[in-house]
Amino acid sequence: xxxSGRYLLLENKYYVILTVHDISKERVLxxxxxxxxxxxxxxxxNVTVGCAICDKDGKLVEVNDTYVRYMGTTSKNEAVNxxxxxxxxxxxxxxxxxxxxxxxxxxxxKYDYEKINKYYVRSCHKDVHYFRFIVNYMWNAGxxxxxxxxxxxxxxxxxKALRQNxxxxxxxxxxxxxxxxGFCSLNLSKSEQLVTPEYLKNLGIKEEIDMPGFFxxxxxxxxxxxxxxxxx
Numbered sequence: 001x002x003x004s005g006r007y008l009l010l011e012n013k014y015y016v017i018l019t020v021h022d023i024s025k026e027r028v029l030x031x032x033x034x035x036x037x038x039x040x041x042x043x044x045x046n047v048t049v050g051c052a053i054c055d056k057d058g059k060l061v062e063v064n065d066t067y068v069r070y071m072g073t074t075s076k077n078e079a080v081n082x083x084x085x086x087x088x089x090x091x092x093x094x095x096x097x098x099x100x101x102x103x104x105x106x107x108x109x110k111y112d113y114e115k116i117n118k119y120y121v122r123s124c125h126k127d128v129h130y131f132r133f134i135v136n137y138m139w140n141a142g143x144x145x146x147x148x149x150x151x152x153x154x155x156x157x158x159x160k161a162l163r164q165n166x167x168x169x170x171x172x173x174x175x176x177x178x179x180x181x182g183f184c185s186l187n188l189s190k191s192e193q194l195v196t197p198e199y200l201k202n203l204g205i206k207e208e209i210d211m212p213g214f215f216x217x218x219x220x221x222x223x224x225x226x227x228x229x230x231x232x
Contacts, residue, residue, distance in 0.1 A: 050131075050152035052079070053138075056145045058086040058099075070131070070152055072113065072123030079121070085150065089119045095133065102145050105135035108155065130155040 002021040050067035113125040132153035
């Protein structure tokens with residue numbers, strides 16, 4: 001309860017007017033909002049992806065520790081109220097236009113830290129990283145964007161694995177063409193295959209076919225582990 005009062009003079013007599021306000025609902029609402037805010041901040045600070053909250057104009061007003069690590073700055077102070085997402089040179093201009101229209105974004109961005117160091121902020125990183133760039137919005141009661149919520153998910157290891165896989169395929173294909181020895185690699189569980197032209201030529205097949213299906217049709221003994229050889 002909140003009790004307030006005032007004096008009132010009537011016919012040379014003083015009276016006290018008391019007003020009693022029941023603020024139980026307000027206290028419950030305030031406590032609930034505070035609890036929700038604490039839970040959000042706990043999640044925001046400890047989640048293992050980079051997070052940033054920007055104002056409607058793109059200026060960073062809050063970041064978490066993972067964002068600081070991704071950006072390569074020494075502290076949050078180098079980002080909060082200092083950086084603007086719209087001046088980040090590694091964000092595709094197309095994505096920026098989509099953000100200004102208040103449309104969610106989920107795309108990949110390439111962070112070239114040479115550009116970051118030169119045009120945006122001093123970073124301890126020097127190489128290239130890849131991130132999934134996810135954007136959503138917080139709206140006010142009037143239906144206008146009040147804040148921009150941005151999430152960065154590290155994809156660099158995936159890119160390295162894909163590059164290594166492509167390099168392996170190129171090496172095998174080149175070695176097969178030079179040695180005239182055919183090579184075939186099958187992953188029956190994922191329906192993936194690597195078949196060199198020399199392998200098909202040695203089998204008398206002119207065009208690439210579905211090799212897992214080919215082996216299954218002819219009931220050829222393929223072992224899931226270990227090595228095997230076939231005489232055809």
